Structure formats: structure tokens, C-alpha cells
Amino acid sequence: MDIGPLWLSLQLAFVTTLVLIILGTPLAWWLSQSRSRWQSVIQAIVAMPIVLPPTVLGFYLLVVLGPAGVIGSWWVKLTGNTLTFSFAGLVIASCIYSLPFAVQPMQNAFESLSSSKLEAAWTLGASKLDAFFSVVVPLSLRGFVSATVLAFAHTLGEFGVVLMVGGNIPGESRVVSIAIYEHVETLNFAAAHQLSLVLILFAFFILFGMFLVNRRWQPR
Amino acid sequence: MDIGPLWLSLQLAFVTTLVLIILGTPLAWWLSQSRSRWQSVIQAIVAMPIVLPPTVLGFYLLVVLGPAGVIGSWWVKLTGNTLTFSFAGLVIASCIYSLPFAVQPMQNAFESLSSSKLEAAWTLGASKLDAFFSVVVPLSLRGFVSATVLAFAHTLGEFGVVLMVGGNIPGESRVVSIAIYEHVETLNFAAAHQLSLVLILFAFFILFGMFLVNRRWQPR
Amino acid sequence: MNNVEMKYSLQKGDFKLEVDTRIPATGITGVFGESGSGKTTLLRCIAGLEALTDEDSRPPHKRRIGYVFQDSELFPHLTVQKNLEYGWRRNPDARRPITEFASMLEVDQLLDRSVSDLSGGEAQRVCIARVLCQEPQLILMDEPLSALDARRRNNVLPYLDRLHSETSVPIIYVSHNIDEICRLSDHLILLDNGKVVAEGGLQETLARIDLPQFRGQNAGAVLEANQSRYDAEFDLSLFQFLGGELWVPGCQDMRTTRLRIDAGDISLSRTSVKSSTILNILPAVIDEMIAETASTQLVRLRLGTNFLVARITRRSLHELNLQVDDNVFAQIKSVTVRY
Amino acid sequence: MNNVEMKYSLQKGDFKLEVDTRIPATGITGVFGESGSGKTTLLRCIAGLEALTDEDSRPPHKRRIGYVFQDSELFPHLTVQKNLEYGWRRNPDARRPITEFASMLEVDQLLDRSVSDLSGGEAQRVCIARVLCQEPQLILMDEPLSALDARRRNNVLPYLDRLHSETSVPIIYVSHNIDEICRLSDHLILLDNGKVVAEGGLQETLARIDLPQFRGQNAGAVLEANQSRYDAEFDLSLFQFLGGELWVPGCQDMRTTRLRIDAGDISLSRTSVKSSTILNILPAVIDEMIAETASTQLVRLRLGTNFLVARITRRSLHELNLQVDDNVFAQIKSVTVRY
Amino acid sequence: GSWADEDLTIAVASNFQRTAEKLATEFTLVTQIPIRITAASTSNLYAQIINGAPYDIFLAADIERPKSLEANEFAVRGSRMTYAIGALMLWSSDSSFEKGECVAALESGSYRKLAIANPEIAPYGLAAKEYLQAIGNWRDASSQLVFGENISQTLLFAVTGNVTFALVARAQVVASLPVDATCIWKVPSSLHSDIEQQGVLLSNSKSLESAQRFMNFLREPKAIAIIESSGYTVTE
Ligand SMILES: Nc1ncnc2c1ncn2[C@@H]1O[C@H](COP(=O)(O)OP(=O)(O)OP(=O)(O)O)[C@@H](O)[C@H]1O
Ligand SMILES: Nc1ncnc2c1ncn2[C@@H]1O[C@H](COP(=O)(O)OP(=O)(O)OP(=O)(O)O)[C@@H](O)[C@H]1O
Ligand SMILES: [Mg+2]
Numbered sequence A, B: 001m002d003i004g005p006l007w008l009s010l011q012l013a014f015v016t017t018l019v020l021i022i023l024g025t026p027l028a029w030w031l032s033q034s035r036s037r038w039q040s041v042i043q044a045i046v047a048m049p050i051v052l053p054p055t056v057l058g059f060y061l062l063v064v065l066g067p068a069g070v071i072g073s074w075w076v077k078l079t080g081n082t083l084t085f086s087f088a089g090l091v092i093a094s095c096i097y098s099l100p101f102a103v104q105p106m107q108n109a110f111e112s113l114s115s116s117k118l119e120a121a122w123t124l125g126a127s128k129l130d131a132f133f134s135v136v137v138p139l140s141l142r143g144f145v146s147a148t149v150l151a152f153a154h155t156l157g158e159f160g161v162v163l164m165v166g167g168n169i170p171g172e173s174r175v176v177s178i179a180i181y182e183h184v185e186t187l188n189f190a191a192a193h194q195l196s197l198v199l200i201l202f203a204f205f206i207l208f209g210m211f212l213v214n215r216r217w218q219p220r
Numbered sequence C, D: 001m002n003n004v005e006m007k008y009s010l011q012k013g014d015f016k017l018e019v020d021t022r023i024p025a026t027g028i029t030g031v032f033g034e035s036g037s038g039k040t041t042l043l044r045c046i047a048g049l050e051a052l053t054d055e056d057s058r059p060p061h062k063r064r065i066g067y068v069f070q071d072s073e074l075f076p077h078l079t080v081q082k083n084l085e086y087g088w089r090r091n092p093d094a095r096r097p098i099t100e101f102a103s104m105l106e107v108d109q110l111l112d113r114s115v116s117d118l119s120g121g122e123a124q125r126v127c128i129a130r131v132l133c134q135e136p137q138l139i140l141m142d143e144p145l146s147a148l149d150a151r152r153r154n155n156v157l158p159y160l161d162r163l164h165s166e167t168s169v170p171i172i173y174v175s176h177n178i179d180e181i182c183r184l185s186d187h188l189i190l191l192d193n194g195k196v197v198a199e200g201g202l203q204e205t206l207a208r209i210d211l212p213q214f215r216g217q218n219a220g221a222v223l224e225a226n227q228s229r230y231d232a233e234f235d236l237s238l239f240q241f242l243g244g245e246l247w248v249p250g251c252q253d254m255r256t257t258r259l260r261i262d263a264g265d266i267s268l269s270r271t272s273v274k275s276s277t278i279l280n281i282l283p284a285v286i287d288e289m290i291a292e293t294a295s296t297q298l299v300r301l302r303l304g305t306n307f308l309v310a311r312i313t314r315r316s317l318h319e320l321n322l323q324v325d326d327n328v329f330a331q332i333k334s335v336t337v338r339y
Numbered sequence E: 001g002s003w004a005d006e007d008l009t010i011a012v013a014s015n016f017q018r019t020a021e022k023l024a025t026e027f028t029l030v031t032q033i034p035i036r037i038t039a040a041s042t043s044n045l046y047a048q049i050i051n052g053a054p055y056d057i058f059l060a061a062d063i064e065r066p067k068s069l070e071a072n073e074f075a076v077r078g079s080r081m082t083y084a085i086g087a088l089m090l091w092s093s094d095s096s097f098e099k100g101e102c103v104a105a106l107e108s109g110s111y112r113k114l115a116i117a118n119p120e121i122a123p124y125g126l127a128a129k130e131y132l133q134a135i136g137n138w139r140d141a142s143s144q145l146v147f148g149e150n151i152s153q154t155l156l157f158a159v160t161g162n163v164t165f166a167l168v169a170r171a172q173v174v175a176s177l178p179v180d181a182t183c184i185w186k187v188p189s190s191l192h193s194d195i196e197q198q199g200v201l202l203s204n205s206k207s208l209e210s211a212q213r214f215m216n217f218l219r220e221p222k223a224i225a226i227i228e229s230s231g232y233t234v235t236e
């Protein structure tokens, strides 16, 4: 069995999840705290990427990230490489596609935190940032776990966007979901079953471990 | 512009979301309350459908729901119709695919509820069910909104599973995401843009309205 | 008068609650004990909130037990009004309008408020009102007044008094405030480290100067008394009890009441001299004496069938040469009345 | 002695806080007022937790203000130990080990506990310890003792006393319990409906019998006194103040202390007769009188430069025919000492 | 792209993927030029190519897209060639058919469902539609039709027993299938227009020379033999 696509998928899912947590956290925090009239608008906009079919979203991303596109041309100027058909491009596309799955659980967790806990941290000498990491984050662990799980799993299973932006190039953008897809398309069921099973077992044990750890840690 | 696929998509998304909320709520509640060692296992299993590429999931569903499959043959016996290529089949497939997006936010909301609120309700004469609806549900509104938004948007944008299980039959299973996809495939970009825009605007206003109402209602 | 059996055994970490006693099915039973002694845990057992401790297999909502929680557990998604209605709607037998209870606890101005906009004391009052609206058959109160200021506490206390005299709803009242316990309870349970260390009628139990819990600020006694005269000119009432009579300010319309006399408010003398503003001087017999601190002594006085507890310095004991069974006069400065 | 300016104006729904006053930058300033009078709101303004009310533009964490919240706001994801360390770690100037404060508040047995396993009183003690560990420059306390039983309250109170005498950390102490206020505060602010209605040194302010807040259970006075003698045989101490001297049980090693005398613990007489267990009889002059209820009268007594407040029945007033500027003897039954 | 310039990357329409792999192996054996195959639907590949995909050769499943690429300078002018012609097959695994009877069943409409590829997207779908029109069944069959996104999916519907019939490519049927067929019938090519698959050399290519060698290789007998054995026909 060719382990390459699985490995690539795991890398992609890992990097994407990491980026989403890092970038999604401030966004989710802003959404949870804002009293602005724009809050609901931004919140709805964040949910938009999932409304489009992946292939269609992939198509639009292909245009934007391509060497002639807004972001793509800027990237070419900056790095000399094209963004599409590269790992970096895949990460950007996956991030956009999975953004709402990361932001919503974190936002919910932040919103259900009572503000007095934060105030207690401030008066104990914690700056806003310090209080965020020492109080908000641990008390919102559930939200982070959900965000990680949904973003990670979703990126593993992603397909349309990756195929469009990445181009199914072995070793570069041929992720495991595409590999399974190809096995199914070519009626090579045995290989498809095998790869699916490996993927599912892999994902299962990662998620199971995560839930288990999360449960231990959870304050009751 | 052909409004049929959009209408069908909205119907499918609506029914799927409804079913998911109804079936997902008890599951999420069990997951949030259970101290069983199986809890983390079930939680990981619930997340599995998103790990598989939609088309591949669709393939497995095609097998299971088909007239020769476990569920499909039983359905044929029961109703005389096949489950695949029908609206009912689409709903089942969409539900399985979007299950984790509905369950996770609800589970998080339930978990962050302090049990003393429930106990207060019980001592005030509310049965477990009554307390659930009069206290747990309103205090977990955020989770329900997230679940609804993610499940709804995800079903709207869904594609691979629907294509596989539904067979792209106009008026029956040709949802808007497939229609947009076709326009892109046939290089009919103008039509694709137009339909994407309508879908996005539609989804945007539904979600925006939801977030707005949710914000008003939220106890602080 | 019926009895309610309370038999619970529960392990929680290092802590073990082990209670096996009976309390009267009427009146207010006070549960007194220091922090961590298991008072809350006991109430939770009674309410059915702790699993597997109970022979009563009914779920909490069928027990018709009202519970005023130590932290006010109001529903943040409901207004004050809706919070009050919550239990009221769920009890088909609830007869009285919620406005009655709302005005009793002075929360009628707050009915439209969101629960998150209430001050600490306001929230606690709403909590009490919510349980009263529910008209339960047994009320559990976990330090319900600790968040209230003196004025409001005094406003609520008499209502709690009246509550059980009017409706005969038994109340189990947890507090570490001896004043509240004295004013309210008829029966007393003393908890220490999860065990019942003393239990009985309020008067007998309070007068037990051998219990360390009833020393210091908690030392004192309670009398049941009947009004026999009212002096309109000076707004004074004379109360009679088995063993003597006491002048008490106010109390025009009170028939029977309970008088609390702190150990610190009694001084003893050999003779009955009336030259100060002290209104009450009662003859009594020294029943029992026990050293409280190096400097002070607790003296239990017998007046007919009643007891009083006085704190005197050892020096005074020495100067007056007081002995058990001596006849003395108790000069009583203040009396707390259950209004 | 410096002053701290407090100038805040804040609208919250129907409620308006309007404070413009100065408090001493040392000692304990008590904030007294009934439920809903704005005490918590005032503390929040001082801590910087209410936006736009403050000329001080520093964020809360730079103010080095410790805040003991009305509801214990412990961090549920941390053990008791980690909770205590939270503020301590964040203050590079914190010198004393957390175990010191933990044992002072009797939470050293709980250090490994999860916060959710604490009883109500235990949680509150951990809260106080957490703020002390932080060694802030100003401590705000919002009814920190209301969840504690009498024994632990008495254990904590003297520590709070010592705290400010040793470290000179000013404390703003909110309570609706006059006893706590009397024992702890040097300065007093009386809040009513968001406004400061009285303010000043504790003794003068408490002796203002014209204030309705200081009637009833809250009536009484406070004396600063120096120990002049100790009677080892009976464990009694003699305290002197400008205007007289008082025997008080115990207090062997106390130099200067504050004595609280409830209005209900004083009786007046025309002559100085010593025949009862009352140790203390002091000559005084009637300074002011005011009707408290239909039956009782509050009498302010002058003893040198100090004041006492006595409650007597109108009948006694009548019988003894007391008038302003009359010389009388105050018989004092109990004295509460700040140990 | 991070691989060496002399490597060739060939974008192949999914249906031709397996054949292309065989061709590549043969080509590499002869020339020592390594080849990467990337497969997707023709339209996907087309969109990628006009957005700068690093491909050297495009083997499409239709004529339109190579034409369009050539017209828009994305492909080397004159490099366009038909490398294979597909054939339409009727396939069924329904146990009720004795071989031969199935064609009658299709023509009389006595079946549950018929899967064809989406005629809007896939050339095989268009051919299937033309065949159904030719036998006058297009209208009647509309309620029984199920559309696959491509011919792979179309065959999947039949293989999993969800449809009675599928009209698919011969290349698929020639390969080993996981399910035994009860009915395999080649639709006469006279009943639909030719399913021509064309390839072009892409102007984006960094190794045009090697690419041209591969295009030439496609006309060599060795290559033609591979293509034909895969179920396609080749015309000069
Ligand atoms: N889950 C638990 N694990 C370990 N110990 C527990 C747990 N829950 C409660 N305890 C301990 O049980 C004891 C009794 O707690 P409880 O809340 O009944 O006390 P309480 O009398 O109500 O005190 P307070 O007056 O402070 O409210 C306490 O010592 C507490 O620390
Ligand atoms: N967000 C709000 N909207 C309207 N009114 C409010 C709001 N927050 C507080 N209040 C009101 O402000 C007043 C002061 O509240 P605060 O909490 O300061 O009182 P407090 O003196 O601390 O009372 P307690 O002793 O009961 O804790 C109360 O009457 C309260 O109802
Ligand atoms: Mg308790």
C-alpha cells in the first residue's frame, strides 16, 4: 500500500489545523466579545465557504491563487513560485474551506465563559493576553478540542478543493482522499477499502486520544 | 435562471438540519453526561463520517442504501421504493455526513452548563424532560445555533455524497451545488457565478438573520 | 406530630456524611454547624440530588421539596418574573399569586429585570421568593440570608416565621448564624464533620453549655413567652413564661413569641436592686457552670422550667462567690424578639 | 497620611452611582450600605472593571489591586494551590510564601483539592488567601466573610486586622455586617442608593445616631483603648481610653485595641451601684437623644472625647427622667474586642 | 513544482488514466524519461491549465477543450491529435438477464433505472444520449435515468446494483471488474457520434522536446497496441 498520500494528508491536516487554531482564535474571540453591529455580518461571512460546493470553491480559489490572481500574483512576486499546485496553496485553500468549523466552536466556548473569571484574572495581575492564555484558553478547552477535531477531520476528508487547487500531483498534492477516490473510480474496491480503513483507524485513534485527554483535563 | 436546484437544496438542507437537531440532541446530551468508558469511543465514531472523502462516503452509502444493501433492502421491503436516487436517501446520506457538525456544538453547550441549574429546575418541580426543554435548551441556544448553521451550510454546499447517492436527477436529486458544478465543468462561468452568488446571498441572509436573533436572545 | 426519618450515608472524597435521625414533620428544623461540616451535603441528600443515598426512590421533581441554594441558582435566560413563575406553574396546587410572595420579599420592583442585572442580595431574595411561589411541602434553605443586609434580613425573617405557622410547611434551615437559627427554628440539629453531634428541641439544645459549638458568640438561650400586658404609653410589652416575666420594647400585637437572650446580655447579682435603665431583673437558680475561656464562665440559670445562659467573668464569679443551686437575680439588658 | 481620591459617576439601568470623596491611603475603609446601594459597583469602579468611569487610565492588571469578589471567582481548571499561585507568580514583589497565607486561612489541607470539591466557606477562604498571596497595594473585599461561620470568621478577622497594621496595605471592605465593619475599619463610608450619605472616621460616624442606617441592630459605638493592666488570676485586662477605663476578658498581650459596645449592652443609672456581675460602670454625660422606635430611645453619651451609644426604653427614660447634659453612669455588660 | 525539468507531467482524463500509466511505463523504458501522471476530470484539468498548472501534455477525453487551449495559446499550435476513440457499452449485473435479452429490455424500457454519464459534461454521456435518441427512447427513459458525474461513477451505479443498466466506456469493461456482468453489449458506433479523445502539447511545458517525443510515441505501434488492448480504437 502506498503510504505517501496518507502521510501528505496528515501533514496537510496538521498544518491546516494549526494555522486555523492560531488565526481562528483571535477571530473567534473578537466575534464572542464584539458588541458591534458588524459582528453578525462577519459571523455570517465566516460561514460562507462551506455553502459553496468544494469543487466550485476550489475553482474560485484556483482563479484567485493562480499566477494571474490577486493573491497568487503577489505570492509569485514574493517567493518566485506559484501558489497553486504547491503545498502552501493547499494549506491556504484548506484553511479557507475549514475556517467556520474552527471558529464556531471556539466562539461558543468563549461566549459561555463568564466575564467575571476574566475580571478575577485581571485583578490578580494578569494582562489581557496573559489572562487569555491562563484562564480563557483552559476554560475553553472543549471549544478548542472541537475546533481541532472538526478542522482536522474535515481537512483529512477534503477532496474537491484540494483536487482543484493542488492538482493531484503525486508527492505534492495527491492526498489520501484523492487516492481513495481514484481507487473507487477505477473500481479497485479492495484498495479503496484498505486505504479507507487505514484512514479511518488513523483518524479514529487520533480523535479518540484527544477526547480521552480532554475528558481527563476537564474541570467539572 | 433555473430555480429548481436551489429550491431542492434548501429543502434538503432544511430537512437534514431538522432531523439532525432532533436526533443529534439526545446523542449530544448522552455524550455530554456520560461517565462511561465508551463515551470517548462513541464521540470519535461520530466524527468519522467527515474523515472520509464525500465521494467515498457516498460510495459506501450507495452500497448500504442500495437495493442489495442492509438498509436499502429493508427500505424496499417497507416502502416498495429504493432508497438511492430518492429524496429520502439524500436526507439519510446528508444526515450521516453532517452529523458531527451538529453534535459537537450541542455537546459543548451541554457540557458547559453547570449542573446546579438543572438541579434547581428539578427541585422546582420540573421533570428531567421538562427541565431539559425549559432550562437546558434555552441556556444552550448558542450550541443549537452553531449546530444549525454548520449543518445547514454544510448540506447546502454538499456535493460528493449527494451526487453519489442521489444520481443527479433533475427535480429529485439535482441540488444547487451540482448545478453550479456542472456550469463550471461546462465552462459556463457566467451561469456558475450567477448561481453561486444567489446561493451565497441566500445562505448569507439566512445565517445573518439567525445570528442576529440569537444575539438578541442571549442571556449575558 | 409526625416524624421524618433522615437516614443518609455518603462518602465524598475524604468526607463522610453519616446521618441517622428523625426530625419533626412540622416547624423549622435548624441545621447548625461550621463550614465544611456537611450541611449542604445533607440538604442535597434530602432533595434527592445525591445518588444512591436514599431509600426514597422518587426523583427530585416528584418530592415537592423547595430548595433555596447557597449560591443563588436563578435561570439567567428568564426574567425575574419568569423565574418566580417557574416552580409556580409546575405545581398545580399552588394557590397564591406570585405577586404576594414578590412583595413580601421586596422584589416586586424587579419583576421585569434580567437576572444578570441584580445585586447579590436582590438575587438571593428572588431565589427565596421563587421557592415560596412553588408552595412546596418541605422547604430546604441553605444559608438563604447570608447575602442580605440587616434590614432586609429582618424583613424576611418574620415572613419565614409566619410561613410555617400559616401553612405548616416544614422547613429545614441551614445556617451558621446562631441568631437566625434561634429566631426561626423549633428543632435543632448540630452537625460536625458529617455526624449529628446534638439534636433536639431548640431550647434544650441551645442551653447545653457543654457543647463547644454553643460557646462564644453563640452562647445564649431562648424562651417561649406569652404577652400578658401592653403598655401603650411607652410601647412596651410584658411577656410571661414559666419562670418569670420580661418587659420587651414594642410587640403590641404579639401573642406568643420567642425571646432570645444572649449570654452576654445577662448579668447576675445577689440582690434585686432597680436603679438603672435595666428593665428586667428576674430571680433564678444557678443550674450548671462551665469554664468558657480563661476569663469567662458560662452559667446556666433555671427559671421555673426554662433555662437561661449567662456569661460572667471569673472575677465576678469569685467576688460574688457564686455556686451551683445558689439563688441569684438575672439582670437582662437586651432581648431579641421574633417579630 | 495620604488621601486617595474616589470620583466615579456611572449609570446602570435605573441605578446611578455618584461618588466623589477621598479616603485615607492607609488602614481599612469600610463601605456600609444596604443591598442594592451600589457597594459592589463602587468596588468595580475602583478596580477598573467598569469602563469609562475613571480618570485612572491604567488597565486593571496594572493597578495592583486585589479583589475578593462577592461570589468566589476561583478558577475551576486549577487546583487550590495553583489558584493561590496565580496572583503570586504575577507579582514579582510578592515575598512571602503562599503556605503562610494558606495556613492563616486554614486552607493548607485543601491545597491539592479541585476547586469544585470545596464547600461554600472553603471556597471563600481560598479566595481571600489568593488575594493575600498576591500582596497587592490595595485590597478590595466584597463581603468576604458572609459565607464563613462564626469561628472561621473570628479566625480570619484578626488576620485582616494584622494584615494592614503589618503591611500598611489599605483595604476597602464592603459589608452589611456592622460587627465586621466595626472590628476592621478605621474609616467609614455609608452608601445609600449610589450616593455617599455619610463618611468619616469610624468612631465619629458610628456615633451619629441621626443616621437611620445606624439604628436597630447597627446601633453602637467604638472606642480606641490602651491596655493598662492585666489581671492574671482572672484573665482580665483593663483598657484605658480618654474618658474612662474598661475591664475586658482575656486580651493578655494586647497593647492598643478597639472595643465595640453595642447600644443594647449599655444600661444607664443615676447612681454607681456595684452589686451585680457587671464589671464596668462608667460616668458619662448625655450628649444627644433621639427616638429610635415608639418604645426605645438612642442616647449618645460623652466620656471625655469619646462617645458611646445606648439604647434605653422610653419608660426608663421617663422613670429616671434623663435629660441632655445630665450626668449618668453607664453600666456596660459586654464589650467586643478586636483580638 | 519541485521536480526536475526533464520529467514529464501528463494530465490525463480519468477514464484514460490506467492506459496512460501503461503507456508511460513503456515510454520510460525506452527513453529513460520519467513520467508523472495526474488524473482528474477533463474540465478540472482544463481549469487548472488555464490557471498555470505545470503540465507538459494534456490527454483530454474530448475535442472541445484541446481545441480551446490551442486557440488560446495554452497549447502548442498544431500539436493537437486524436489519440484514442472510445466505444459505448451497455453493462448490467442484474441477475434476471440471460445474455442478449438485455438489449431488448433496454429498448422496450422494461427496467428500473439506467445510468448514463452526464451528457452536459461527459462525452460518453453525450454519446449515450444520442444512442437513446436514435432508438427513440430518450423521452420515455427520462424518468428512469440516473446521471453519473463521469463514466466511472456511472459504472459504479451498476456495479453496486443500484441501477439495472449503465451505458459506459468499453475501456472500463475491458479491465477486470469486481462484479460479474450478466450483460455486456457494444452499442453500434453508428448510433452515436464518435467519442474522440484528443491530446495537446502544452505551451507552458519546460521540456517541450521530451513532450514531443511522447506525443510521437503515441503513434507508434507499441503504443497503439496498448491503447487498443485497453478498449479504445485508434484511427490514422
Ligand atoms: N466532591 C467532593 N470531593 C471531596 N470532598 C468534597 C466533595 N464535595 C464536598 N466535599 C467536602 O465535603 C465537606 C462537606 O461539604 P458541604 O458543602 O456539605 O459543607 P457545608 O457544611 O455546607 O459548608 P459551608 O458552610 O462552607 O457551605 C467539605 O469538607 C467539602 O470539602
Ligand atoms: N446592568 C444593570 N442594569 C440595571 N441595574 C443594575 C445593573 N447592574 C446593577 N444594577 C443595579 O444597581 C444597584 C447596585 O448594585 P450593586 O451590585 O452595586 O449593589 P450592592 O450594594 O453590592 O448590593 P448587595 O449588598 O446586594 O451585593 C442594584 O440596585 C442593582 O439592581
Ligand atoms: Mg454549604
Ligand SMILES: [Mg+2]
Residues within 6 Å of the ligand: C119, C120, C121, D039, D040, D041, D070, D142
Ligand atoms: Mg454587592
